[in-house]
Amino acid sequence: MHRPIATFAVLAVLAVGVVDSPAQTPGDPEIEARMMEQLALQFALMDRMVVEVRLMGDAQALGLSHEALTELARELVARAMPGILQLDSVESDEVSMLDTGHLLLHVSVVGEGVHVAFHSEIEFGPVGQDKPYSSAVLGHSGERRLAADVQASFEGLIAGFASFFHRARALAPAPGL
Numbered sequence: 001m002h003r004p005i006a007t008f009a010v011l012a013v014l015a016v017g018v019v020d021s022p023a024q025t026p027g028d029p030e031i032e033a034r035m036m037e038q039l040a041l042q043f044a045l046m047d048r049m050v051v052e053v054r055l056m057g058d059a060q061a062l063g064l065s066h067e068a069l070t071e072l073a074r075e076l077v078a079r080a081m082p083g084i085l086q087l088d089s090v091e092s093d094e095v096s097m098l099d100t101g102h103l104l105l106h107v108s109v110v111g112e113g114v115h116v117a118f119h120s121e122i123e124f125g126p127v128g129q130d131k132p133y134s135s136a137v138l139g140h141s142g143e144r145r146l147a148a149d150v151q152a153s154f155e156g157l158i159a160g161f162a163s164f165f166h167r168a169r170a171l172a173p174a175p176g177l
Helices: 012-016 029-045 066-080 146-170
Strands: 003-011 048-057 085-087 100-112 115-126 133-141
Touching: 029 146, 048 066, 066 085, 066 100, 066 146, 100 146, 115 146, 133 146
Parallel strands: 048 085, 048 100
Antiparallel strands: 003 133, 100 115, 115 133
């Protein structure tokens, strides 16, 4: 099991003035509720998604497979978000800025042997635009456990994102209102 050093969520809209007082933090339920309200309509329109994984640092050298992690991410999204059509690439002819989301998972790895640090991050937003949703896990592992630990981080990040996405969409007004 991965041992997360830190888990945090960043809501990009906070940088443009949503925070009313310095006592509020990105994990504040009031801020998250306002963020959901702002994203509700945008997320409600999204019925397609491109899922992309990027590996950085020593990730491939230490045995992480881009193909395996991409397949895992797509399976996790399909389970957590049934009804969302997954597209292969942001270059697809089916991609539209209005109804297509871009889910990007970054994995950065550094180290060797039993001293390996990893940073898994998930970002989501409309294709070709800023990603207003972001969450990350910073963990440590060893070379033998790295793949399993990164997979576990993906499971947690995607589950957290799916929960946020569904809660935000539930706030959108019904069509025709």
